[in-house]
Amino acid sequence: MTLHLATAGRRTTRERLRAVLAPLGVAAATGAVFVVVGLRDPNQPGHYPTCPFLWATGLFCPGCGTLRTIHALAHGDVVAALGLNPLAVATIPFLLFWWGRWALRSWQGRPVRTKLAHPAYIWGFFVLVIAYWIVRNLPFGAFLAP
Template sequence: MTSATTGRRGAARLRPLLAPLGVAAGTGALFAFVGVIDPNEPGHYPACPFLALTGLYCPGCGTLRTIHALAHLDPVAALGLNPLTVVMIPFLVFWWGRWVAHAWKSRPVPLPHPAWLWVFIGVVMVYWVVRNLPFGAFLAP
């Protein structure tokens, strides 16, 4: 076996990992960018269009500031800005890890049962409503 053949086999083995590694690189770049460019200072990022139009918080309101707080290793502040984002990060890391493991074995990633998607949508909708009600003000950024 020649080194060229071995090199092609190695490249073919790594090809399925390009997508998950690209997502990791993009996520790392996003965290680095938001960690450096403070979303708490006006003028760096656009305002939430839903908040601007309705005066109500969307499920994503506070996410940039949450990422900034996490980039500066301040999980308490991050939880105060958007707890749903903080709670979802371990799940996203789990699914990303599963994607990497299946890509490494060159197997397709099995999708979760559709019921889990509906549960997630339900949680987001309840979070969206509750954070805009008086008793849910602690969820507001």
């Protein structure tokens, strides 16, 4: 009975690998996006559709320039990526942190938190995105346009 209790909390490598399948799947999908966008240049017409918001309004959305940003990052050009969509580049470290925390907690068998961050941070990011969206369409914010 003691032996059973001592091994009950331990997980095999197979169980750990099964637990990290979802984080590894997200990493594989992200890698695939970087490969595809890195190989198919969004600066060439006809490879990707136009942003629907830009097409309908003539204004840039917060995501405008993100495909070209990914293309620049896939080619190691961080300066060009920052010039296309600095908000997208700035969010990458946070996404990597959250992904790493998810993968580590999954590997360790700890419960995965359902909250990404404190609601105040999420609302603050939401306000930042809205402000970025507005400013990049104003004359003094032209440096934020892709």
